[in-house]
Amino acid sequence: MQANPALLQKILLSPKDLSTTLSWEAVFGRKAPLCVEVGFGNGEFLTWWSGKEPDKDFVGIEMPRECIVKACAELEVFERGNVRLVQGDARYLLRELFPYASIEKVLMQFPLPWPKDKHAKHRVIGSRWAATLADVLVPGGGFELITDQGWYAEEAAAAFSNHGGFQVSAPMLTNDRPFMTRYEKKWEKEGRETWKVEAILIQPFSADRFFLTSPVTHHHLPALPSNQLMKSLKGARFQGQGNVVEVKEVFGAESGWLLKMVASDESFSQIYFVRIANRSDGRALLKLEEGSRPFWTRAVRFGLDELEKRLS
């Protein structure tokens, strides 16, 4: 499936749009209550929800590109102007991209439960999720979870109760759903139960963030590094506090070099490129390659600082 490129460019926000002190009012061009759907799948519910409440603004967070493309097609059919999409892991992006006390409602429907213990680290729900919601929700705002896994609903309710800042409803079976996605209709036919958990924020708490509000700027090197020095960088691994940066590949490029990097803040990993370019005054410039711009995080800044040390 192909997305309309103009629509995709308008709806899908990139790190370039989001890497400074973020104002959702500026993104939408108005001040309106903000709602977020985490893991929107192919966007059917988000399209329905944003149409039902046109006076609110909506942000969808999903991981696979195919979901973004399918959702764009849905949104195009209904011409929604009050929706933006962000691609990536909501466990981090919800905390990093939304200011304190900025969201009225966060909804997550049928998340992947990751039932095996060894995969539990992939579950969205947990103590960190509750801490994130205690920061980004407005007081009185809420999180709603819809799931077909009773044990997951129990685990979610426990995580919010343990946090202490929320009024939490016990998991309840629900069958009066206002709109069902294709998945949900199929599961209903199979006789699966649907559980709902609601957590309303009573006592906000602020959370620590690792996205930077100031840009990761370029560095100057005394000269273009030698072939030998550059080739020795392949596979280099820089270990910081809570972050790791690796040089995956080193490519020769016109008047310089291109490095393929992976920077991880906790388990939030980004792949991007760094360019080293010859300057007319004999020095060289070390900078993030614009076309692959990552979110400005502590790890991304640390990686550039470490490269400067090795190459100067």
Ligand SMILES: C[S@@+](CC[C@H](N)C(=O)[O-])C[C@H]1O[C@@H](n2cnc3c(N)ncnc32)[C@H](O)[C@@H]1O
């Ligand atoms: C079973 S599908 C449900 C899709 C949709 N909510 C529905 O009800 O039709 C679960 C979705 O959650 C998304 N997801 C899982 N973990 C996520 C995360 N950490 N951040 C954002 N999306 C996530 C997956 O990519 C997948 O599309």
